[in-house]
Amino acid sequence: MIDFKAISKQYNTPLYLYDFNHIASQYTTLKEAFRARKSLICYAVKANSNLSVIKHLGDLGAGCDCVSIGEVKRALLAGVANYKIIFSGVGKLDEEIYEALQKDILMINLESEAELERVEIQAQALNLQARISIRVNPNIDPMTHPYISTGLHENKFGVDLDTAKRMYIKAKNSAFLDPVGIHFHIGSQLTELAPIKESSEVVADLVRSLKALDINIKFFDIGGGLGIDYDDETLIEPYQYAQAIFSTLTGLDVTIMCEPGRFLVGNSGYFVTKVLYEKINGDKRFVIVDGAMNDLIRPSLYNAFHRVELLDRKEHISKADIVGPVCESGDFFAKDVDLPASYHDDLIVIKSAGAYCFTMSSNYNTRGKVAEVALEDGKVRLIRKRETFEDMIKNEKDYL
Numbered sequence: 001m002i003d004f005k006a007i008s009k010q011y012n013t014p015l016y017l018y019d020f021n022h023i024a025s026q027y028t029t030l031k032e033a034f035r036a037r038k039s040l041i042c043y044a045v046k047a048n049s050n051l052s053v054i055k056h057l058g059d060l061g062a063g064c065d066c067v068s069i070g071e072v073k074r075a076l077l078a079g080v081a082n083y084k085i086i087f088s089g090v091g092k093l094d095e096e097i098y099e100a101l102q103k104d105i106l107m108i109n110l111e112s113e114a115e116l117e118r119v120e121i122q123a124q125a126l127n128l129q130a131r132i133s134i135r136v137n138p139n140i141d142p143m144t145h146p147y148i149s150t151g152l153h154e155n156k157f158g159v160d161l162d163t164a165k166r167m168y169i170k171a172k173n174s175a176f177l178d179p180v181g182i183h184f185h186i187g188s189q190l191t192e193l194a195p196i197k198e199s200s201e202v203v204a205d206l207v208r209s210l211k212a213l214d215i216n217i218k219f220f221d222i223g224g225g226l227g228i229d230y231d232d233e234t235l236i237e238p239y240q241y242a243q244a245i246f247s248t249l250t251g252l253d254v255t256i257m258c259e260p261g262r263f264l265v266g267n268s269g270y271f272v273t274k275v276l277y278e279k280i281n282g283d284k285r286f287v288i289v290d291g292a293m294n295d296l297i298r299p300s301l302y303n304a305f306h307r308v309e310l311l312d313r314k315e316h317i318s319k320a321d322i323v324g325p326v327c328e329s330g331d332f333f334a335k336d337v338d339l340p341a342s343y344h345d346d347l348i349v350i351k352s353a354g355a356y357c358f359t360m361s362s363n364y365n366t367r368g369k370v371a372e373v374a375l376e377d378g379k380v381r382l383i384r385k386r387e388t389f390e391d392m393i394k395n396e397k398d399y400l
């Protein structure tokens with residue numbers, strides 16, 4: 001049991017708490033599942049980019065999957081080795097590519113033919129060979145929320161099989177490109193194994209046909225996307241996941257890479273917020289808390305479900321909306337949930353708040369970003385201090 005009350009007293013609310021032991025056990029479970037083959041788990045930093053979270057995973061052996069040079073720098077600062085860092089994303093800047101090459105990271109994941117040319121130019125300027133991988137869009141429906149589906153041609157990600165092949169040949173013939181990897185990532189919060197297996201088959205076939213052209217792919221990157229339990233979803237078992245991938249790789253000597261974000265940190269995180277007021281409008285009950293959509297936007301953005309718990313109360317249960325102080329009707333954490341009567345300063349814990357929560361937070365309504373704390377082996381420590389008003393205005397105040 002986590003003592004949210006004591007922790008909130010010490011660090012105030014709203015607050016994010018991450019259970020580092022849970023993160024470690026998620027990492028180990030996945031790593032063990034792939035034990036039969038060479039593997040590298042690259043944590044998708046965008047899920048939760050707190051330096052201490054990255055360092056924790058790096059210490060366990062994880063690499064990092066980054067989608068901006070800022071994330072690459074975070075990974076390096078947190079002590080992750082450059083040869084375990086990969087750089088993905090559809091819109092990399094020339095400067096980002098240049099810097100990633102200078103830092104000699106493991107590889108850059110290309111998402112278009114045009115990008116291949118930009119990387120070649122930057123590599124030539126540095127007079128080196130850029131290790132690259134190509135993101136293939138297998139055009140397979142991942143059966144997840146359309147906002148987090150990425151593996152269909154209608155999504156902006158990756159290139160089709162023919163384009164990928166053409167790009168590999170171009171890369172092989174370039175003095176400044178070294179095609180070492182292949183990549184697919186079909187979506188997030190995936191709960192069905194079949195589309196992943198099917199994608200892996202398609203991509204593995206491409207690897208075989210590249211082999212015939214003397215293009216030898218060393219890294220087979222299966223992306224991230226493993227779903228987690230927000231609301232009793234049926235989940236993909238890591239062991240079954242690994243077995244499904246293995247079954248597609250017969251005869252191929254590759255290092256399997258995967259890029260989980262949500263799976264590693266999602267259910268390790270809690271958002272703790274305090275009840276300010278209750279009010280009734282007509283026959284609707286609202287519980288107004290000190291956290292808001294700027295702190296945790298997933299319900300507002302995707303209509304995402306998060307379990308909520310009002311601590312220490314059991315009486316007079318009725319339906320309620322849990323809402324924040326921000327001036328938007330979309331500012332809610334839960335709608336029509338059964339909730340006991342609550343009182344000023346009661347605590348509400350929002351579950352599954354470790355991934356895509358703090359990292360998506362903003363200063364909307366001039367609300368400072370909240371504190372983040374880590375819980376490890378029964379001890380709690382601050383890993384990001386609460387933003388002050390001064391922090392929020394520091395880039396503006398000199399221009400008055």
Ligand SMILES: *Cc1c(COP(=O)(O)O)cnc(C)c1O
Nearest residue numbers: 044188189224225259260261262
């Ligand atoms: C976002 C992303 C991931 C991580 O997705 P999760 O659903 O958090 O596992 C992995 N790879 C790429 C390329 C991504 O864009």
